[in-house]
Amino acid sequence: MRVLFIAAEMAPFAKTGGLGDVVGSLPAVLRRKGVDARVLIPLHGPIKAAFGDRLEHLFTFAFSRRPGTADVHIYTTEQDGVPVYFLQSWPFFGEGDAIYTDLNWDRERFIFFSQAAMAVAWELGQGHHGGEPWMPDVLHVHDWHTALIPFLLHEARFQPGWEDVASVLTIHNMAYQGWDAGGYLWMAGVPGRHDPHLIYQNKTDNLLGIGIIYADKLNTVSPRHAIELHYPRFGEGLEGLIWVRDSDLVGILNGLDMEHNNPETDPALARNFSWRTFRTDRIENKRALQYEFALEQRDDAPLIAIVSRLVEQKGMDFAAEGLRWVLAETSAQLIVLGTGKPEIEEQMRRLEWDFGWKAKVYIGYNAALAQRMYGGADMLLVPSRYEPCGLTQMLAMRYGALPVVRETGGLADTVVNYDNGPADQGTGFVFLWEEPEAVRHTLRWAIDTYRNRRAAWERMQERGMRIDWGWERPVRQYIALYEQALAKVGRGQVGLTEIRQPH
Ligand code: ADP
Ligand code: GLC
Numbered sequence: 001m002r003v004l005f006i007a008a009e010m011a012p013f014a015k016t017g018g019l020g021d022v023v024g025s026l027p028a029v030l031r032r033k034g035v036d037a038r039v040l041i042p043l044h045g046p047i048k049a050a051f052g053d054r055l056e057h058l059f060t061f062a063f064s065r066r067p068g069t070a071d072v073h074i075y076t077t078e079q080d081g082v083p084v085y086f087l088q089s090w091p092f093f094g095e096g097d098a099i100y101t102d103l104n105w106d107r108e109r110f111i112f113f114s115q116a117a118m119a120v121a122w123e124l125g126q127g128h129h130g131g132e133p134w135m136p137d138v139l140h141v142h143d144w145h146t147a148l149i150p151f152l153l154h155e156a157r158f159q160p161g162w163e164d165v166a167s168v169l170t171i172h173n174m175a176y177q178g179w180d181a182g183g184y185l186w187m188a189g190v191p192g193r194h195d196p197h198l199i200y201q202n203k204t205d206n207l208l209g210i211g212i213i214y215a216d217k218l219n220t221v222s223p224r225h226a227i228e229l230h231y232p233r234f235g236e237g238l239e240g241l242i243w244v245r246d247s248d249l250v251g252i253l254n255g256l257d258m259e260h261n262n263p264e265t266d267p268a269l270a271r272n273f274s275w276r277t278f279r280t281d282r283i284e285n286k287r288a289l290q291y292e293f294a295l296e297q298r299d300d301a302p303l304i305a306i307v308s309r310l311v312e313q314k315g316m317d318f319a320a321e322g323l324r325w326v327l328a329e330t331s332a333q334l335i336v337l338g339t340g341k342p343e344i345e346e347q348m349r350r351l352e353w354d355f356g357w358k359a360k361v362y363i364g365y366n367a368a369l370a371q372r373m374y375g376g377a378d379m380l381l382v383p384s385r386y387e388p389c390g391l392t393q394m395l396a397m398r399y400g401a402l403p404v405v406r407e408t409g410g411l412a413d414t415v416v417n418y419d420n421g422p423a424d425q426g427t428g429f430v431f432l433w434e435e436p437e438a439v440r441h442t443l444r445w446a447i448d449t450y451r452n453r454r455a456a457w458e459r460m461q462e463r464g465m466r467i468d469w470g471w472e473r474p475v476r477q478y479i480a481l482y483e484q485a486l487a488k489v490g491r492g493q494v495g496l497t498e499i500r501q502p503h
Helices: 018-032 045-054 103-125 149-156 182-187 196-200 207-214 223-228 239-244 283-292 316-329 342-354 367-376 392-398 409-414 436-452 454-466 472-488
Strands: 002-006 036-042 056-065 068-079 082-088 138-142 166-171 217-220 249-251 303-310 333-340 359-363 379-382 402-406 429-431
Touching: 002 018, 002 103, 018 036, 018 082, 018 138, 018 472, 036 103, 056 103, 068 103, 082 103, 103 149, 103 182, 103 207, 138 149, 138 472, 149 166, 149 207, 166 207, 166 472, 196 207, 196 239, 207 239, 217 223, 217 472, 223 249, 223 409, 283 303, 283 367, 303 316, 303 342, 303 367, 303 392, 316 333, 316 342, 316 436, 333 342, 333 367, 342 359, 367 392, 379 392, 379 436, 392 402, 392 409, 392 454, 402 409, 402 436, 402 454, 429 436, 436 454
Parallel strands: 002 036, 002 138, 036 082, 138 166, 166 217, 217 249, 303 333, 303 379, 333 359, 379 402, 402 429
Antiparallel strands: 056 068, 068 082
16 A cells, blocks of 8 residues: 655654654554555755755656646655655745745645645656656645645546545644635636535635545544534634534544654653653753753752643643742742744743743744653643644653643543542643633642652653553554545555565
8 A cells, every 4th residue: 555645744854843743753654564655745945954965856847737837856865764755846845944934825835735746646656756656545635735635636536547546634733724725726727626515615715624525534633633623612614514524534643753752762861761760760851951941950849841832722821821820839940942923932931031030931943852851841731722632741741741731632632630649540630721720720739749649640650651652553543544545436455565665
């Protein structure tokens, strides 16, 4: 079975959040299970700067569409055994210093990318890359950026070679949709989207909506969120389309790359540790982290961490108000790593201005620091308004920090609330209300547990560290989803084989 992942991000090349992590780790595991998974992403400017010397030019072709003909250059490299293709084409991809720009330009860029991706799949299928012909069986697309592809495939199906290619759309985030793209779609020569549901629900110009209707199979990244998406609170105006596709939608919890995220070997940590040794060894990471953030090095001060995009989704605005209380009332220390909306960054900075001796805020993106925070902090706060899956709470548990989370989406599926006793149950602390008071009192409960119920705390740490968050189970669910998508386009069993490396 050949699966081409088509996405905007893939770690380590391009990542702004969990989408990059998933596209960066799932294909390698699929390959180990006999699926020939490969990835196509844009050659974002920063990739060229950071990874340019690893990239090899594979082929160039002229790609024609209504506005004209463009040269498309495909570069390649291998990552964890996965062939990765990078698409460069002036003026859309290959320049600039960011993965995303503004919505207007991004809509144009990703419509182009989606159209060109179809052409790349075809070129690979013809063997134009110089290797064996490699026509994908499944196009696995992610989020609004590539959600047009299932429609383009639907249109192409009447041409030889495309009849039995299937599409799967993974929804990582419903709030970003690529809406009002009609003018750009028209300019790019994309035919009308005539599905009656799209027309009646007025979503023919909504890129994610188009994907939801035309993909053969759909999934989101946790079981709880698959349910949530049916309701206006989470469906963001597309819940009506979700109901239409209800029987084709599943929730598959994201996995973690357990090898790269391993406290026993992670080179980012001051001291490595495991679930056997954390009781004695982990503390050194806390001390190093306090030093790094210029905080007082106190073992007994509960250290609360935030690693997050600072946007409304993550609930950081109301959390900041709750944290203000916690900083005033307790001896807890706070460290924040994140970037995002200027107003929310400002709210965080204000905490540092007011409580500078115990609260430190790092506005920016820093992957190694994130790992050190999971490995050294006592708690990780994730107060999201909605969370399709969320990886940081799993990373925290893996590294022995207890998550304090709001009960939604993947947070609800992965964190078990403390039993407020001997911790026969529990891997963290869970609250429901989107209120500063909920953050305040849940953190105070956690701080109290940390101080007065040490053994219970450590049992929760151990329990969290021993959970297997790996891709083994999700990967089986993805393979089943690919099989169901292929069955929808009339394909029988498509075998899993031992994968030969292409290079
Ligand atoms: P989302 O994709 O919604 O941002 P996830 O929890 O799925 O949320 O994934 C976030 C990923 O991005 C994690 O790997 C986390 O460590 C990382 N991350 C988020 N913000 C930062 C930051 N400022 N610096 C480094 N890593 C970050
Ligand atoms: C999105 C979601 C996050 C999820 C990630 C990877 O960015 O916000 O919850 O973990 O995608 O699927």
